Amino acid sequence: MKMEIKWQIIPQKFYNRDPSIVARELLGKLLIRIINSRMLGGMIVETEAYYGVDDPASRAYKGRKGKISGIMYEEGGVALIYMVHGNWLFNIITGPKGHPSGVLIRAIEPLIGIKYMLENRGIKDINQLTNGPGKLCKALNITGALNRVKVYSERSPIRVYMYRDINDKYIGRSHRIGVREDLPEPLRFFIKNNRFVSR
Helix, strand or coil, X not given: CCCCCCCCECCHHHHCCCHHHHHXXXXXXXXXXXXXXEEEEEEEEEEEEECCCCCCCCCCHHHCCCXXXXXXXXXXXXXXXXXXXXXXXXXXXXXXXXXXXEEEEEEEEEEECHHHHHHHHCCCCHHHCCCCHHHHHHHHCCCHHHCCCECCCCCCCEEEECCCCCCHHHEEEECCCCCCCCCCCCCEEEECCCCCCCC
16 A cells, blocks of 8 residues: 655755755755654754865765765765764765765654654653654664665655745754864754754
8 A cells, every 4th residue: 555645755956955055944844754654753953064075074074985974975865874872863965976965864843653753762751752863863763774765765764855944034053063173154953942953
């Protein structure tokens, strides 16, 4: 039986742009995880943009091409999932192929399949469910096994759909969280006053 989805999937060309533009415009969009014909997910409320060879916080800094950073050179819209301090982190590659950059999805507002997400996390407090990159990956059961899936494909287990466009006056910016060395431009984007933004 085919699953009916009422939203429009975001096309691949959306991701073939500057990561800071993609990071900002992903706010308000729906991140959906499909598991055994069940949907889990919510609205993206916090992101961070990462550039490539000239970004000291990037996996591709100085042209690195390792097991993880090599994925950053793929086409926009490809998932990059790697582990930091025991937590999986979910990123979406941006820009044209061969020019590494990406967006880290830091937090979502849970909207769909909340019961199952709470079970995945083993918690009861919805406010603590998806307010951080590791938390949202646990809630959505996103692991490194899903590396390189295309989030713009109707057949992908992780997809991003159109949902809301967020006006600039509701968007905050800051420097990225937990990086040893940052760029001068603030590259963290979040929806102001949303309770699911990470603290």
